[in-house]
Amino acid sequence: MNGPQDAGGMMGFGPVVPENPEPVFHAPWEGRALAITLAMGALGQWNIDMSRHARETLPPGQYWSSPYYEIWIAGLEKLIAERGLLNGAPEDLKTLRAGNVAAVLARGGPANRPPGRLAHFAPGIAVRTRNLQTPRHTRLPRYLIGCRGVVQRHHGAHVFPDSNAHGEGENPQHLYTVMFKTSEVFGTSARDEICADLFEPYLEAA
Numbered sequence: 790m791n792g793p794q795d796a797g798g799m800m801g802f803g804p805v806v807p808e809n810p811e812p813v814f815h816a817p818w819e820g821r822a823l824a825i826t827l828a829m830g831a832l833g834q835w836n837i838d839m840s841r842h843a844r845e846t847l848p849p850g851q852y853w854s855s856p857y858y859e860i861w862i863a864g865l866e867k868l869i870a871e872r873g874l875l876n877g878a879p880e881d882l883k884t885l886r887a888g889n890v891a892a893v894l895a896r897g898g899p900a901n902r903p904p905g906r907l908a909h910f911a912p913g914i915a916v917r918t919r920n921l922q923t924p925r926h927t928r929l930p931r932y933l934i935g936c937r938g939v940v941q942r943h944h945g946a947h948v949f950p951d952s953n954a955h956g957e958g959e960n961p962q963h964l965y966t967v968m969f970k971t972s973e974v975f976g977t978s979a980r981d982e983i984c985a986d987l988f989e990p991y992l993e994a995a
Contacts, residue, residue: 798932831885
């Protein structure tokens with residue numbers, strides 16, 4: 790979707806000024822915000838793509854004026870309200886107990902899945918990103934729409950966020966690293982290359 794999170798390549802936001810060294814958290818509340826988000830995610834009422842979509846559908850003014858973890862908390866509030874958790878917890882609600890946190894975090898959440906079909910592309914193949922204008926969740930950056938690139942690597946099949954974010958199943962899709970000339974993306978004055986990991990439904994033969 791063309792949401793406030795998808796600001797790559799847009800002018801008017803000023804330069805990116807990295808912090809060196811950058812702290813893990815800028816204030817104690819940020820660490821608590823991360824912990825609360827992870828604990829609530831372990832309840833099993835939504836998946837990681839649903840949580841991303843909740844943050845990305847915040848109003849642009851709120852999104853752009855909020856610190857990173859305030860955005861997380863605002864998205865979490867939306868998920869809690871949408872699922873009626875403020876009115877009481879379902880009987881089958883999962884819990885993440887303190888003693889299990891380290892093991893759960895170490896296990897992670899792998900998104901690779903067995904492929905349901907053969908890959909359509911291979912390294913070295915020229916591709917173009919499709920012009921996908923959708924109000925739904927997508928991991929295709931807006932600034933790459935309609936751009937030509939070359940497949941650099943095939944990563945196998947992974948959970949497809951575009952369906953998973955809307956409760957429509959994992960629908961595993963092949964994932965590729967695609968290299969783009971920055972002149973193709975940002976104009977003729979650019980002289981570098983960028984790579985993006987893109988799902989097969991985003992691509993067509995160039």
